[in-house]
Amino acid sequence: MRPTFRTLPIAVIGGGFSGMMAAEQLLRALPPDRAVVLCERGHPFGLGLAYSTPNPDHLLNLRATQMSADPEQPGAFSDWLVRAELDPTERLGLRETEAGTFASRGLYGRYLSERWTRLAEAAGDRLVADRAAIVDVEPVPEGFVLHGEGVSPRRVAGLVLAMGNLPGPAITPSRHRLDPWRPEAFGALYPGRDVLVVGTGLTMMDSVAALRREGFAGRVVAVSRRGLLPKPHAAVPVGRRPDFSPEIRFTPEIRASARRLFAAVRREVAAAREAGADWRGVIDALRPITDSLWTGLPRAEQARILRHVRPYWDVHRHRTAPPAAEAIADEIRRGSLVVRAARILAIDDAPDRALVTIRPRGTDDRERIEAQGILDATGFSRLAETGDPLIRNLLARGLVRPGPFGLGIAAGPDGRVAGQPTDAPVWAFGPMLRGVIWECIAVPDIRDAARPLARAVADRLGDRLAA
Ligand SMILES: Cc1cc2nc3c(=O)[nH]c(=O)nc-3n(C[C@H](O)[C@H](O)[C@H](O)COP(=O)(O)OP(=O)(O)OC[C@H]3O[C@@H](n4cnc5c(N)ncnc54)[C@H](O)[C@@H]3O)c2cc1C
Structure with missing residues (x-):
């Protein structure tokens, strides 16, 4: 009979897009x-x-042409949209624009569900879909035992942590706080009183759309330190500037300094403008080297990027669908x-509202916002700040530690989790690697990273067998 380790499954914790791609x-x-066990606590697989x-x-904040879940068929999602029979409600989520086709995330979810069904059917017993909230992972000789709420403990040979963006207490607790992802509660808001959204990025845009869909007609105030809004995709495809080769232009001297890098990108954007091209072409052309630019910077320079450059980078790099940008511009008008x-x-709580004191940027003034509800749209929290029970237990057991600057999980370039007491086979995948890999958040990044991850896992388990 073969050794147990050989036949134990690999567990993927988190059954979102990253978890499915990894599985x-x-x-x-x-x-x-x-076998592969995919554990998901709430959402559809x-x-x-x-x-x-x-x-x-x-x-979706990317064009349909960029959203294929299939690394071998780049046009798979666009083709699916053409073939799919959409009911009238689903059709509302399909927007043809001058900048290309943008679909709703719900439609994309249907596309992913169909992919999941095919995957599960083809895999048969080799894929175990476990509807469980994993709360702890216990290291045992040759693997781990997963502990979940309401499920029996399960032994596995290794782990892939794919829990996505970590929720966390980014703002002061308030009893008037509303969850941006639970719009059911928005229907009870009074139209005559303000709602505060903390954050002005993509989640703020989603929050405003959700408030309106649930019938809230009142004023929304959105606050962030810089007040930057995501830029829309260009109305026409931008292409690259023909003579722009970032590998050549970013000399080692430029690559060693946040300030020089920022200045170099600004120079390229100005040159693009002068040549009649769009700034988006420059940002997109950087995509293949952003990871190496990030990892090549000294620690102190990385900290400068996070503090001063990232907010600007994010609004230019993670652009929004033009119809969503137009809806926001219209609201502002x-x-x-x-x-x-x-x-x-x-943030101080009164019985029926929160009293929020703000200091407008560049001033020493104090202003008061009175809000009947507060939505935290700041995105994600740092690893050590999250209240997530699994993360807390993994940290306590020393199975993971925070990534650089507290972002995500510390890991090697192949995603294998760093700093463990043993060489335990644990990997992090997707947005959990945001401190280590710059481009690990969007669908194309995750889709293309899944294969190398799987190879790394297979190699590692092979090592263990040989040992
Ligand atoms: C609102 C939003 C919109 C986005 N839009 C786009 C877009 O248009 N295009 C694009 O390319 N990218 C987009 N992204 C980026 C997104 O990060 C990736 O596309 C991708 O969805 C990330 O998937 P994930 O599985 O890592 O994370 P998630 O989607 O967050 O999934 C993680 C899953 O893990 C589960 N989980 C967590 N902890 C446990 C546990 N202990 N036990 C069991 N299950 C657990 C959660 O229930 C969740 O279902 C968006 C992200 C967000 C948050």
Whole structure:
């Protein structure tokens, strides 16, 4: 009989897009007698938080042509949209624009669900879909035992942590706080009183769309330190500037300094403008080298990038669908959305509202916002700040530690989690690697990274067998 380790499954914790991509590639890379267990606590398998929304105004922020889940067929999602029979409600989520086709995240979720069904059917017993919230992982000789709420403990040979963006307490607790992902509560808001959204990025845009869909007609005030809004995709494809080769232009001297890098990118954008080209072409052309630019910077320079450059980079790099940008611009024009560049100094609760003190950017003034509800749209939290029970237990056991600058999980370039007491086979995948890999958040990044991850896992388990 074969040793137990050989036949124990690999567990993927988190059944969102990252988890499904990891499971799919692991099934290919691992020997046929090694099963994959995908653990998901709440959302439909394959969809995760991002693609479970039914709101047709929650649009994908990439064109349909960029959203294939299939590394071998780049046009798979666009083709699916052409073939799919959409009911009238689903059709609302399909927007043809001059900048290309943008679909709702709900439609994308349906595409992923169908992919999940095919994957599960093809894999048979080798893919175990476990509807479980994993709360702890116990290291045992040759593997781990997963402990979940309401499920029996399960032994596995290794782990892939794919829990997505970590929720966390980014703002002061308030009893008037509303969850951006639970729009059911928005229907009870009074139209005559303000709602505050903390953050002015893509999640703020989603929050405004959700408030409106649930019938809230009142004013929304959105606050972030710089008040920057995501830029829309260009109306026409931008292409690259023909003579722009970032590998050549970013000399080692430039690559060693945040300030020089920022200045170099600005120079390229100015040159693009002068040549009649769009700035987006420069940002897109940087994509293949952003990871190496990031990892090549000294620590102190990385810190400067996070502090001073990242907010600007994010709004230019993670662009939004033009119809979503137009809806926000229209709200601002009508005064139903007010965007403020300010720091939140305090949130005090009164019985029926929160009293929020802000300091507008560049001033020493104090202002008061009275809000009947507060939505935290700041995105994600640092690893050590999250209240997630699994993360807390993994940290306590020393199985993971925070990544650089507290972002995500510390790991090697292949995603294998760093700093463990043993060489335990644990990997992090997707947005959990955001401190280590710059481009690990969007669908194309995750899709293309799944195969190397699966190979790394297979190699590692092979090492263990040989040992
Ligand atoms: C609102 C939103 C919109 C986005 N839109 C786009 C877009 O248009 N295009 C694009 O390319 N990218 C987009 N992204 C980026 C997104 O990060 C990726 O596309 C991708 O969805 C990330 O998937 P994930 O599985 O890593 O994370 P998630 O979607 O967050 O999924 C993680 C899953 O893990 C589960 N989980 C967590 N902890 C446990 C546990 N202890 N036990 C069991 N299950 C657990 C959660 O329930 C969740 O379902 C968006 C992200 C968000 C948040």
